[in-house]
Amino acid sequence: MNDIFYLAWRYISFNRFKTLTLVTCIALILFLPLALKMLLMKSEQQLMSRAVSTPLLLGARGNSLDLVMNSLYFADERPDSIKMQSVEDIYHSGMALPIPLYARFKSGDHPIVGTSLDYFDFRQLELSSGRLFAMLGECVIGAEVAERLGLSTGDKILSSPENLFDLAGVYPLKMTITGILKKSYSVDDKSVFVDLKTAWVIQGLGHGHQDVNTITDNETLLNRNKNSVTTSAKIKQYTEIDGNNLDSFHFHGNPSIYPLTAIIAVPTENKSATILRGRYLSSEQTEQLVRPQDVISDLLNTIFKMKSFIDAVVFIVALAMLLAICLVFSLSYRLRKNEINTIFHLGCSQGTVIQLIAAEISIILLFSAGLCALGLLALQHVQSGIVLRLFVS
Amino acid sequence: MISVNNLSFSYPTQGFSLRIPELSIQQSEKVAIIGPSGAGKTSLLKLLAGILVPQQGKISIDDVGIHQLSDAQRRDFRISRIGIIFQDFELMEYLNTRDNILHPFRISRALKLNASVRNRCDELADELGIADKLKQLSQSLSQGEKQRVAICRAMLPEPDVILADEATGNLDPANKSKILDALFRSVEKRDATLIAVTHDHELLDRFDRVIDFKQFYQQAASA
Known part of the structure; x- marks a missing residue:
């Protein structure tokens, strides 16, 4: 042979x-x-494993697939935003633990996900080095982001402007990396996680600038009276948050109407999930509560x-x-x-x-x-x- | 000794019939077969080799009745006792010279390829002047070298009979003589019988006997 x-x-x-x-x-x-x-x-x-592990998802009424893909995989499809108030509503109902998500911005190719610390427990994400974010302007990055960009804790990472041609847009925010996640072989590896407030700063809803009370330069200071101070656009805006300028960061407006892209709702029990779903069935509702598993099954x-x-x-x-x-x-x-x-x-x-x-x-x-x-x-x-x-x- | 008695053979679809009442060739004899094209010279070689089977008559080589053997027995007999040299050399272009010479040993269980066969292959190649070509692919050899390789392939199993069908037909005059010298030397050294079909009348003097096939050839209609 x-x-x-x-x-x-x-x-x-x-x-x-x-x-x-x-x-x-x-x-x-x-x-x-x-x-x-x-x-x-x-x-x-x-697709299914992540969908199954996400019991309920609250988002704006509309395309449920876009909502699920954006919230679970931080895809580019952006659903309409919902209000921060919805987090409070779910929390106070006592039927589920709300985990807010605001996945709208990017750092290069990597999505920036504004969320709470509960997200890391919920997804069982562990740190390979450093710590979770604790302060405005801090972030935690996925293993693949660190590997691809050669970043480690203490390094800085910039948010990308939403539109290059938007001259009036907000400045990119330079964030400090406080921790790197262990590899989870999911989209989390490719993401940058920040506190919700940091995400809102990136959007321009919150900002920090030089103290208007100390400005003496006439070109910057336009008017000062007993009740208010008016400055020109020349006032120095901070693009990085550190210990020295942290106190200058503030938000305007009512935080309960600040935007979110979705809320992961983790029901306390099956019955709560059913009741909670019932609350969002009305056609007059501007929000929808979906089971990601059903949406992904359809897909x-x-x-x-x-x-x-x-x-x-x-x-x-x-x-x-x-x-x-x-x-x-x-x-x-x-x-x-x-x-x-x-x-x-x-x-x-x-x-x-x-x-x-x-x-x-x-x-x-x-x-x-x-x-x-x-x-x-x-x-x-x-x-x-x-x-x-x-x-x- | 080869003996043919009352042999009758015809192809079913061709108007051709070969009848040989009696023919005997002695051990070590060198016989040339001549005759017009289509006279049945090649058919006789195929009958002697057991590739074709006669409709009637007997063919014996050293008392073995070829016509009585089964297909498998005829194949084993052929590969171990009969060496065949073709006009077109029929070497495998994808094999080098050594593998071409050893080819019969690789395609039949009747022959065993071992170290002594490999040594004999080298000796034979040396004897026929192609020792330095053993690693070359056959397609890179000259016509004369190819025919030497074909002779080596036929001689390596140490057959009793060599059947050469126009072995020098594709060679230039200078090469013809050299190849025939090499073939004769090799056959004589091994005391083998040589039966060669040829159209080359200049070479006939070198054979012990010449058989003209005109006498055996008949058209089917007249047969």
């Missing part, structure tokens, strides 16, 4: 280009449906319906490719008719010729399977990223 495989190997290695083409084609036929299945399984697992159902269609397409393409490969093999053996006749004449049996051909096909299939396995291994390494990119960004 060794001799048969040796001869088959010599033939295959002599016809490198033909072999490589065949191996690539067969590997692709094997790879495509398997990769698709793998990606869909990963999508289901990744996955649609994806799986599409998968059946894609499977059919892949099957037809694979069948056509297989027929082409069979044709290549049969033409190849027709071209090798003289060679096969010669070895028959030398004294080789038909069985041995079949073994030779089978050995050649086996080696090609083995290489194809190997190439396919390599592709799947590579895909396994990047599949989380692909899934997030496919469904989240």
